[in-house]
Amino acid sequence: MTDAVSDCNVGYKKEVERLRAAGVAGRNGRLRDLFDYLAERGPDAESASQSDIAVAVFGEAQNDADDATVRVYVHRLRKKIDDYYSRHEPSSDALRLEIPSGIYGLRPMRRAGASDVSSLSQGAVVPRRLVAIALVALAILCAGAFGLGRSLERxxxxxxxxxxxxxxxxxxxxxxxxYYLFGEIDPLIPDEGRLIRDFRVNSSEDLLRLQEAEPDRYAVAEDFGLNYxxxxxxxxxxxxxxxxxxxxxxxxxxxxxxxxxxxxxxxxxxxxxxxxxxxxxxxxxxxxxxxxxxxxxxxxxxxxxxxxxxxxxxxxxxxxxxxxxxxxxxxxxxxxxxxxxxxxxxxxxxxxxxxxxxxxxxxxxxxxxxxxxxxxxxxxxxxxxxxxxxxxxxxxxxxxxx
Incomplete structure (x- = not known):
């Protein structure tokens, strides 16, 4: 077990350096500061709080911490990391870094196969309500596909x-x-998350734009990559x-x-x-x-x-x-x-x-x-x-x- 944890830490550090070298979070600026802060906390650290990040990264006093700004920057960093892995081959040990929804921390994930991803550390809690909705959607699509397949025979x-x-x-x-769906998840109460259809938001790019333009309205929004x-x-x-x-x-x-x-x-x-x-x-x-x-x-x-x-x-x-x-x-x-x-x-x-x-x-x-x-x-x-x-x-x- 100790060897596995040690290997995980070594792989985590290598992957952090790989993302830094690739400029995933930029060479400088607040986004890079946020990445460095989360990376230095390590893979096993508890999720940082919004106020911790506001103080450490944005230099705000504890009482003046702007939670909306923190959420927007965390969302932007998560998107940058996800976009990087969508365009590049995984590392030699199939390790990748993620910022799970509801977690303010970098977590190493090992991809065992195309559809098999197992966490090496603390992962996000997926709200039961979202799982139920996803299962219903899958059942609907399967039913539609079955009906289409049968009809093609005639x-x-x-x-x-x-x-x-x-x-x-x-x-x-x-x-x-x-239709594009995004979620709203309170990091403190993840089980009470919800999915939203907003006609102003038709893509992850739209969501990011509105998060920057209207942080009070869209700050807690998360891109789940869902369409229905x-x-x-x-x-x-x-x-x-x-x-x-x-x-x-x-x-x-x-x-x-x-x-x-x-x-x-x-x-x-x-x-x-x-x-x-x-x-x-x-x-x-x-x-x-x-x-x-x-x-x-x-x-x-x-x-x-x-x-x-x-x-x-x-x-x-x-x-x-x-x-x-x-x-x-x-x-x-x-x-x-x-x-x-x-x-x-x-x-x-x-x-x-x-x-x-x-x-x-x-x-x-x-x-x-x-x-x-x-x-x-x-x-x-x-x-x-x-x-x-x-x-x-x-x-x-x-x-x-x-």
């Missing part, structure tokens, strides 16, 4: 909606509307994917957060998700649309008539009452030449209903008319739901776009 005929993609020489990207997909996305995708796959069209699935502008020069796009998850596609979708988004992503406003189509799913889904949601379909050509089809809705119920509609070999008559014209078009459905179930749908309009 290829169906494709309507005129999909013909431009089937005739195109470009491969297809299924782009799924995903709405449950209805798996249903819609499992209905649509066989139409393309079954007709010999190559398709790849990516998250909207991974979509890059240059991809529209090489792929055709099928977006599946909520309107709030369009991400980099949002501007192009509504540039030629007769609709605009309202103050929230739960409403579409007709530019000409000013009619508002607002989902009330969020307010009523928990009760056994009927509510309305709206599903949106569009097809157009993006500036990069990509043929884009958007299968979206304001909330979950509309997307669950729209998937089978657009996957059918026969489209509603008015939709079929604008599709056959070959011009860019859009259509809107009102979907009646109850506690997440899509009970009925009604086509409101189908028209050409600019």
């Amino acid at each position: 290829p169906g005929a494709a309507s005129a909606l999909w013909q431009p993609l089937l005739e195109s020489e470009r491969p297809v990207l299924f782009v799924l509307g995903d 997909l709405p449950f209805s996305t798996s249903y819609a995708l499992s209905a649509i994917a066989p139409v393309l796959e079954g007709n010999g069209k190559t398709a790849t699935v990516i998250a909207a957060s991974d979509l890059r502008p240059d991809m529209l020069n090489r792929f055709d796009i099928v977006y599946v998700g909520l309107l709030s998850g369009l991400g980099p596609l949002e501007q192009q979708v509504f540039a030629g649309s007769g609709f605009r988004l309202g103050e929230t992503y739960d409403e579409l406003i007709d530019r000409e008539s000013r009619q508002i189509y607002a989902s009330d799913e969020a307010r009523r889904i928990a009760a056994p009452v009927f509510y309305r949601d709206y599903a949106y379909l569009a097809r157009f050509i993006a500036p990069g030449g990509a043929k884009v089809i958007v299968v979206a809705s304001e909330r979950e119920t509309g997307l669950r209903s729209l998937g089978p509609i657009v996957a059918s070999a026969e489209l509603p008559e008015k939709v079929a008319e604008v599709v056959a014209d070959g011009a860019p078009f859009e259509a809107l459905w009102q979907v009646t739901g109850q506690q997440g179930a899509d009970l009925s749908d009604r086509l409101i309009l189908a028209r050409t776009r600019r």
